[in-house]
Amino acid sequence: MTAPDIDRLLGEMTLAEKIGQMTQVEKYSISPDEVAGHGIGSVLSGGGGNPTPNTPETWRDMVGSFEEGALRSRLGIPLLYGVDAVHGHNNVYGATIFPHNIGLGATRDADLIRRVARVTAEELIATGVRWDFAPPVSVPQDIRWGRTLEAYSEDTELVTELGVAFLRGLQDVDGTGLANPAAVLGSVKHYVADGGTEWWSAGPDTDQGETTGCNGNFEDAISEERRRTLEQHQNLFGEMYEHGIWGQRIDQGVAKITEEELRAVHLPPYIAAIANGARNIMVSLSSWRDTKMHAHRYLLTDVLKGELGFDGFLVSDWLAIDYLDDDYYTAVTIGINAGVDMVMVPHDWRAFMDSLTRAVEAGDVPMERIDDAVRRILRVKAEMGLFEGVRADSGSVAGFGSTEHRAVAREAVAKSLVLLENNGALPLSKDAGLVYVAGRPAADIGLQCGGWTIEWRGIPGGDIPGTDLLGAVNEAVAEGTEVVFDAAGHFDDRIADVGLVVVAEPPYAEMTGDRADLTLPPEDIELIQRMRSQCRTLIGILYTGRPLLITSQAEAFDALVAAWLPGSEGAGITDALFGDVLFTGKLPFAWPRNDRQIPLAALEADSNSPLWPRGYGLEV
Ligand code: GLC
Numbered sequence: 001m002t003a004p005d006i007d008r009l010l011g012e013m014t015l016a017e018k019i020g021q022m023t024q025v026e027k028y029s030i031s032p033d034e035v036a037g038h039g040i041g042s043v044l045s046g047g048g049g050n051p052t053p054n055t056p057e058t059w060r061d062m063v064g065s066f067e068e069g070a071l072r073s074r075l076g077i078p079l080l081y082g083v084d085a086v087h088g089h090n091n092v093y094g095a096t097i098f099p100h101n102i103g104l105g106a107t108r109d110a111d112l113i114r115r116v117a118r119v120t121a122e123e124l125i126a127t128g129v130r131w132d133f134a135p136p137v138s139v140p141q142d143i144r145w146g147r148t149l150e151a152y153s154e155d156t157e158l159v160t161e162l163g164v165a166f167l168r169g170l171q172d173v174d175g176t177g178l179a180n181p182a183a184v185l186g187s188v189k190h191y192v193a194d195g196g197t198e199w200w201s202a203g204p205d206t207d208q209g210e211t212t213g214c215n216g217n218f219e220d221a222i223s224e225e226r227r228r229t230l231e232q233h234q235n236l237f238g239e240m241y242e243h244g245i246w247g248q249r250i251d252q253g254v255a256k257i258t259e260e261e262l263r264a265v266h267l268p269p270y271i272a273a274i275a276n277g278a279r280n281i282m283v284s285l286s287s288w289r290d291t292k293m294h295a296h297r298y299l300l301t302d303v304l305k306g307e308l309g310f311d312g313f314l315v316s317d318w319l320a321i322d323y324l325d326d327d328y329y330t331a332v333t334i335g336i337n338a339g340v341d342m343v344m345v346p347h348d349w350r351a352f353m354d355s356l357t358r359a360v361e362a363g364d365v366p367m368e369r370i371d372d373a374v375r376r377i378l379r380v381k382a383e384m385g386l387f388e389g390v391r392a393d394s395g396s397v398a399g400f401g402s403t404e405h406r407a408v409a410r411e412a413v414a415k416s417l418v419l420l421e422n423n424g425a426l427p428l429s430k431d432a433g434l435v436y437v438a439g440r441p442a443a444d445i446g447l448q449c450g451g452w453t454i455e456w457r458g459i460p461g462g463d464i465p466g467t468d469l470l471g472a473v474n475e476a477v478a479e480g481t482e483v484v485f486d487a488a489g490h491f492d493d494r495i496a497d498v499g500l501v502v503v504a505e506p507p508y509a510e511m512t513g514d515r516a517d518l519t520l521p522p523e524d525i526e527l528i529q530r531m532r533s534q535c536r537t538l539i540g541i542l543y544t545g546r547p548l549l550i551t552s553q554a555e556a557f558d559a560l561v562a563a564w565l566p567g568s569e570g571a572g573i574t575d576a577l578f579g580d581v582l583f584t585g586k587l588p589f590a591w592p593r594n595d596r597q598i599p600l601a602a603l604e605a606d607s608n609s610p611l612w613p614r615g616y617g618l619e620v
Contacts, residue, residue, distance in 0.1 A: 001382035006375060009075065015367075017075060018374045019356050022336075024082070024315065026346035027062065032069030038353065039073040041377055042131075042342060044082040045091055046318065047456025047509060054093040054454070056400045059127035060392075067128070067391065077378070078386035082131035082187070082315075086150055087567055088409070089123040090453050094465050096123060096405040096568060097449050101136065101162075102545060103416030103564030105152030105588030106617070110165040116412055117169025119405045121184040125392040126400040130384065132170055133187040133282060137163035137269035140195035142599035143589060145250045146513020149450060149545025149565060151195060153588035154600055155614060160269045163188065164276045171277050178279065179385035181393045188273040190284035190317060192299060193255040193266040197286050199599065202253030202511070248511035252285040262288065271308060279312035279380045283340060285320050294320045300339030313341040313376035320344070321352070329355045333364045341373035401465060406569055413572025418562040419583040419618040420591075425537045425558035426620055427579030430478040432498045438489035438531050439502035439524075441543050443470045450545060450565030451509035458507030466568025469502060469541070476574040489530040499535025500577075501528055504543035518595070519549045532556050541573065547591040551611055562587070579620075586617040 001009075010018075020039030027049050030040065043066045051058040063081045070079035089095040098104070098116050107113070117135075124132055138151040139159050152162040170186040171178055178185060255262065270281065283300065284293040293299065294316055304310045316335060321343050324331035332355040335343065345352045359365040384390065399405065419426065441447040445468045446459040453459055467475070470485050477483060484491055489501065503524040505513075520528075532538055540557040542548065545565055554560060562585075563573055575581045590603055591612040597603035603610055 001387045003379075006378045006382060009077075009378060010371060010375060012075065013374070015357060015360060015370070016353070017073075018370050019353050021077060021374050021377050022342050022356070022370070023349050023353055024342050024344045024346065025349045027066070029347045030349060032065045035066055035069035035079060036072035039075065039077060040070065040079065040349070041077070042080045042082060044344065044346065046346065047084060047452055048091070048454070049083075050091050050454070056092060056094065056127050056397045059092055059129070060397070063128035078381055080131050080185070080381065080386075081129050082133055083124070083129050084134065084452060085120050085124055085132045086134050086136065086452050087449075087565075088120050089127065089129075090449075092123070092127060093454060094401040096401050096409050097453060097464065097466065098409050098567045099412050099416045100149045100450055100545060100565040100567070101152050102149050102588060103566065104412060105158060105162060106418050106562070106564065106585040107412065107415040108158065108586055109415055110161050112412060112415060113162045113165040114169035115408055117166040119408050121170050121182065122396065123400050123405065124184050125182055126396045128392045130183070130392055131185045131187065131280070133189060134170070135163045135166040135186060136189050137273065138190065138195035139266050139269070140589075141265070141601065142197075142199055142250060143546040143592075144199060144515055144518065144598060145195065145197070146508055146510055146515065147194070147251060148589070149513070153614075154590070155588070156265050156268050158588060160272045163269045164272050167273055167278060168276055177277075178383045179390060181385070181390050183384070185280055185380065185384060186278065187280045187282045187315065188270060188278045189282035190286070191270060191281050191293065191304065191314075192284060193257065193262050193288055194284040194286045196255035196257050196262070196266055197250050197253035198256050199250050201256070202250055203248040245517040246508075246512070246515055249514045249516065251511035251514050254287040254289070256289060270304070274308055274310050278310070279383065280315060281310065281312065282315050282317055283320065285317045285323070292324055294340060295324050295334045295338050297338040305339060311376065312380055313373065314339060315342045316340045316344050318344055318346055329359060332356050333359045336365050336369060336373070341376050406466075409567055410569040410572040410575065413566045413569050414575045414581045416564055416566065416585050417573065417576050417583055418585040418587050418616075419559070419620065420562055420612055420616075421554060421557055421560040422618050422620060423558050425539060426577060426583070428498060428539070428577050430476060430481065430578050432477060432481050434494060434496045434498075435473065435477065435481060435483045436489070436491050436496040436499045436531065436535055437470050437473055437483060437485045438487065438499065438527060439504070440487040441469075441504035442500065442502040443468050443485060443487065445568065445570070447504045447507065447543055448565070448570055449507075449567050450505075450543070451507045451513065453507070457509045457512055460507055464568060467570040469500070469570045469573055472571040472574040473500065475571065476578050489527045489534070491534055496535045497537065499531045499538045500541060501531045501538065502541045502543060503527070505545055505548070508545075513545065518546070518598070520553060525553060528553055528556050539577070547589055549592065549595060551593050554611070583618060583620055586615050587612055588614065590614040591616075
């Protein structure tokens with residue numbers, strides 16, 4: 001479909017149909033018939049937005065039903081269905097689950113990240129999905145942020161290199177571009193400086209006002225669904241505060257940085273992504289100085305679309321438009337005029353369409369702005385071949401979660417491991433005699449995967465196809481080696497030749513991972529001490545979305561491995577532990593010695609060195 005064709009189609013569209021294309025609705029809030037009746041441009045699954053039962057086949061049916069709905073609309077403009085496949089197609093049971101991006105950052109291997117993205121794309125295509133809300137190209141400057149795990153590094157250059165590699169892996173199958181039915185549209189996010197926000201600049205009880213809804217005034221004409229979501233959100237905050245150390249403090253906060261720092265640290269990944277085929281960018285829920293990103297006309301329109309020449313389309317983030325003003329009509333007007341092209345509503349789509357229609361009719365949003373937004377959306381849909389009927393290749397479910405795909409994930413796990421300490425203990429012999437394995441995470445694949453797995457905040461105690469560490473150890477050791485597991489580290493009175501102790505962060509996503517105190521909980525410290533007294537050689541393994549404050553525990557180990565959040569293929573860890581592959585991972589974030597070295601600016605200003613610097617990692 002050429003540009004004149006797009007202009008011709010635009011000329012045929014009613015205002016309602018144009019606004020329909022600008023509307024993205026989450027799957028529980030709309031039916032395929034409503035998609036047909038209102039010409040809706042996009043539907044999404046948020047974290048946990050899965051069909052029941054949750055299988056590749058039911059996903060194909062669900063996505064296909066919405067796509068068919070769009071084709072039944074008056075003009076039959078094809079729909080784009082989007083999901084968060086941020087470490088594999090992580091919503092779907094049976095998918096290959098890769099290490100979270102902080103682990104991929106430790107590999108520093110752009111070709112591997114491209115292959116990870118390609119496997120992810122193949123599993124997305126198998127479920128009919130051709131839009132992935134990834135790669136995140138955040139450059140976190142404060143590891144207390146609950147989205148550090150989704151970032152490759154605190155280093156702009158590494159984020160840029162690996163973010164582009166992932167984008168190319170999704171979109172560029174063999175140089176044929178997005179029109180290839182195996183190509184998946186990436187969404188480079190979250191624009192911009194989402195990783196540059198300041199601690200304590202966000203949260204329901206700060207001067208940032210209500211972040212659980214546009215104004216907390218439930219008397220608004222909002223859907224019951226949205227009411228439930230907002231109340232769940234507030235309950236979530238309540239639950240987190242009980243623990244005292246968790247609670248939204250920095251996610252969706254304010255980046256109080258100069259434009260020079262914004263352009264030097266946080267903008268380069270977007271410049272490179274645009275030069276490498278980015279056609280969609282998701283706007284950040286955070287603010288720069290006193291303006292929310294979704295209201296930032298200078299950064300969205302003047303810089304991104306003007307100065308940098310981005311001619312794809314911008315999608316808002318979840319409920320982000322609501323937070324722009326207490327009055328929803330005003331909020332919609334601000335966001336669209338700032339440069340947002342498609343709105344992830346995601347629930348009350350009627351209210352959105354009605355508000356924007358009234359704003360255009362009242363002249364508060366110019367029709368030129370609407371036409372620009374719709375032209376951008378149609379242009380990308382045309383580039384994806386959607387108007388020519390190019391849809392996800394229907395025969396590809398067979399490769400879903402395949403041995404070949406899991407081999408790529410296993411390789412990524414092994415290359416992601418960072419060996420922090422080793423007094424000669426590693427590599428282990430497979431004839432290790434008596435091996436004690438302790439720590440619930442060693443036998444909990446949900447903890448091994450972390451957040452954004454099946455459910456938004458992950459599935460602790462849940463089960464998905466893959467290999468947990470205990471299973472991998474049993475698989476790896478030689479016949480005569482005895483492996484005994486106890487989550488709490490209580491064994492008989494024998495002293496083991498080798499002890500493996502795994503401690504993990506509880507799974508979280510987004511603001512639920514904002515964490516004030518990065519020390520280990522008392523029960524983990526006690527477990528380490530208990531294991532120390534029962535093993536000749538003690539190996540520590542950390543499942544974590546960020547560096548933790550473990551300076552006091554470090555000397556207890558004979559070897560210590562940062563395994564990040566490895567995903568479904570735990571055997572990648574034993575491949576390195578038992579010497580089948582080398583430890584090659586390097587820290588993508590500096591590891592602070594104490595909380596005075598958090599955030600990164602404090603660490604860099606400190607005359608003391610970090611516990612381990614960025615780029616550190618032993619090789620054996
Ligand atoms: C979330 C996240 C964003 C994600 C979107 C859809 O709030 O900020 O990264 O893509 O909503 O799930």
